Amino acid sequence: MRGDRIGRAGYHLGQAVLVIAFAFPLAWVLSLSLKTGPETLQSPPSLLPESPQWGNYATVLENTPIGRYLVNSLFLVAVSVTGALLVAVPAAYGLSRFVFRGRRTYSRGVLAAQLVSPLIIAVPAYRLFVALGLVDSYVGLVLIYIAMIAPFLTWFLKTYLDTVPRALDEAAMIDGCSRLRTVVSVILPTIRPGLASAAILGGVTTWSQFAVPFILLDTRELFPVSVGVVNLQQTAGEITTQYLAAGSVLAVAPVIVLFVVFQRHIVGALTAGAVKG
């Protein structure tokens, strides 16, 4: 029993260390974002702001386009995730339900596509878009986003569909449903939790994209929040620490909220996609 108690203490201690190591940087930035200018320069620094300056957030939202960047990111995420699901669901269904020539090649292509570097895509795309006049357009950007997240979503949904018995499809089709009708009105409702996980993961990935929008967008008003934050940082002469910190908090808040609320779905999604293969 004594050993067990030491064991439990060890687990608690270990978890405490982890939580501090991972929460501290975020907590520090949050604290900085609520300090006054002189407080951020104070040496040695105080852990907490003397009186929280919530006004810093108002200042950042008023004087920088960060609000605009957030809206842009939300829009890009919504469109890209929808688009990616529109191509990933049929492909996942095909891979899960049919045996066909070229299946091995197709699945290898989908798996390999997950690992292509965004930088490698972005450069030729930039040249192509210059030629087509698509620089600064969301059309090209969204297409690339979709191509980058769809392979992972396809693979994830395929493994999810593999757990849904085929008898379900067969029953619907014997009842006279076409295959399309079967998928839309029988299969999709069944895999709704899987679709939710896939959407969240695709959303988080899209939110974090940096290389592609950084290279393909020129106009400031179109930047997503990741590129916007670098922009804020590069104009560091004008922007002081507490505002940069507030901007960073604004940039991560939506994802963190999403992540904490839907944690269960996300763990399931990641593990199904990557471990079960």
Place this chain on the structure above:
Amino acid sequence: MTTSLSAEATSTRPPTRQDRPPGRDRFAHPGRAVWPWLLPLGLLLALVLVYPVVEIVRLSFTDASLVSGEPYRFTLDTYRSLARGTDFQQTLGITFVFVLFSTVFQLLIGFAAALLVHGAERRGLRGTVVTRAVVMAAWAIPGVVIGVIWGLLYQETGSGILNHGLSLLGFSGQAPFLSDPDLALTSVIVANVWRGTAFSMILCYAGLKTIPDDVYEAARIDGARAHQILGRITVPLMLPILTTTLVLVVVETFNTFDMVLALTGGGPGTATQVLALGVYDELFNQLNLGRGAAMAVVLMALNVVMIALYLRLVERQEGVA
């Protein structure tokens, strides 16, 4: 997984109508009916992924500049200049150190964290949900924002929090985290480990969940100690997942540059210029499309090796499962 790739590979003869009942036949062998399901994704990937890959290989053999429309000619000079250039060798060296240490520590800490959360959960201890959420949140933050956040932590003046922490521990409290070339690379690696650990943890945690409790139970009844269980049962059973994780983390680390860009911009000098950031710099600051493309091809070659490994691992797992 019942529809395994290996089973399909061994039977090349398509089953005939006599082999299977007709209803099942319609499912398994749809003829052309399958392609409408697969084509949208297939076309998109061909257009958006295959074209750039072909194009970048082609451009890597030219002296093109990023300013489009200018004529260019084909040459091998790009690769020659890479092979001769000390700057490129330095970049490769930095990349190697960055990838090696980032990967090792992400995997070790991620695995340890997964063991911790999993173990605490099995003992019914509280707090595991919080731990999981906090660690994973780091993974969901955009890389550039992580760079900015760690830039604030690493502030080198007296108001920097990490320096303040060091001074409390009795150090000088003026560590040049980002301005000293040697220390800068360490600082970048630490920030990157912080960023990537969650991913390893999630995969390891899922892997641990697939090991049945009876296995541990049996080992304990046989009198195995904790370290024996870890070394002889957990790690061997986790090996496939650990290797898959390793491959994914290595690819991710080779290709990352957003965090480094925001944290150090590759500096001081080029002390933290990893390969992906080097590609970016060559292309968009030096405007050398040809040479940048050649560097990108080197990066891609590294990726291809990892992709091949990954496919082997996944297909083996599919075959076994």
